[in-house]
Amino acid sequence: MDDLILTQTGDGNRRKILGQAKDLGHSVSSTFVGLSPKAEKAALISKLRKVIRDDKELGKLDNAMKSDTNKLTTAVLDSCLPHALQRKFPANHMSLMTQSGAKGSNVNLSQITCLLGQQELEGRRVPVMVSGKTLPSFQPFDTSARAGGYITQRFLTGIKPQEFFFHCMAGREGLVDTAVKTSRAGYLQRCIIKHLEGLRVNYDQTVRNFDGSVVQFHYGEDSLDVTKQPYLTKFDFVARNFSGFLEKHNPWAATTAVDNDKAPRLLKKLHKNANMDPVLSFLNPSRYLGAVSEEFNKKLEEVSSSFFR
Amino acid sequence: MKISTVLKNLTRGKSPLSMRGKAKIPQKAWRGKDCEESGIIFESGELVVGVLDKNQFGASEFSLVHVSFPHFSFVTFDCFISDTLPHPGLLRTLRP
Secondary structure (H helix, E strand, O other): OOOOOEOHHHHHHHHHHHHHOOOHHHHHHHHHHOOOOOOOHHHHHHHHHHHHHOHHHHHHHHHHHHHHHHHHHHHHHHHHOOOOEOOOHHHOHHHHHHHHOOOOOHHHHHHHHOOOEEOOEOOEOOOOOOOOOOOOOOOOOOOOOOOOOEEOOEOOOEOOHHHHHHHHHHHHHHHHHHHHHHHHHHHHHHHHHHHHOOOEEOOOOOEEOOOOOEEEOOOOOOOOOHHHOHHHHOHHHHHHOHHHHHHHHOHHHHOOOOOOOHHHHHHHHHHHOOOOOOHHHHOOOOOOOOOOOHHHHHHHHHHHHHHOO | OOHHHHHHHHOOOOOOOOEEEEOOOOHHHOOOOOOOOOEEEEEOOEEEEOOOOHHHHOOOOOOHHHHHHHHOOHHHHHHHHOOOOOOHHHHHHHOO
8 A cells, every 4th residue: 555655745735736726616617707716606607507508618618627627637746746655666566567567557546646637528527417516416506626527536545425426427438438439430440441342552552443543642551662661760770780781681782773863853853843742753662763752861861961970 | 598699599690680779667767866777778689788678579669579670581580579490491591
């Protein structure tokens, strides 16, 4: 358990930051409806009645509240993790577990040690019932962040019933997402793939449909289009293993095949005229060895100029 | 067995692998301690500094496993990631 306990100063800071934000909900919703942050409760409620009946307005209020509560959450987390843990990193088995990626993440650690934060349902805060409450135990038109599903409690010291219920609501949505959305996405994928079954990549690098109509002019992913290889611009790695690459690829054989003329000349033209199409659209790299993308050329020039400096 | 031993044996008679990488645990996690645990240095097939973790073996970009593919021939790469030795006949035909 001592892996999860904050130091006394850390705990104090957490309490202080959360205490300072006690009337955050009131000030945010007051400014949202156009009143001063410390407006009268009755005036605010009469304005809020309209907001709560209008789904679009309620969404905007939710976003305003969420952005402020999220700031509060990050403020608390920044003040506590990881330096305010009673046991510091290598000796703290929980943070060792999350940091090394063995199991769990930063979210789990912060939910246990600091706070749960804003609970969300379908990208919104907890929905308000017709009564103007989010749960029967709250006052109608309660503007506090707590009534909107903001949880300042943590798992280590326990969650109150209202907060627990909100957390369960958000947790169920996660379950529904995985259960329902996988089946829907799977069927959707099956449908789209059915429409794509006629596609093929041709030898001129175009993707064409069953009737020969062009769908994409150039198809490329890692293994198919060498200009998109991830190691192509890792020049430091190539330089470090220079002899190894020489053994593997035998670039001398390519020297006679490389066209050192056409592509650079086109590139020069391109520099003068910004509206021109890229070099690769004129010189297909699978035919004209030496034709490279502008981006690659730029990076190569940078590296070679830094070498010869 | 040391990883350097494996690498050196696999690249016997060829150029060894050199690379730089980053460990999963960042430098700032080792607060106040002057250590170089977060960087990985392979120099000429020898592990000089660093811990090999998820960032080197897992599905992360530019990990040791990924880096070794463009460097090795695929036969050598196959031996590196599995526990088999290359078939002698294969080596004769593929090695120069």
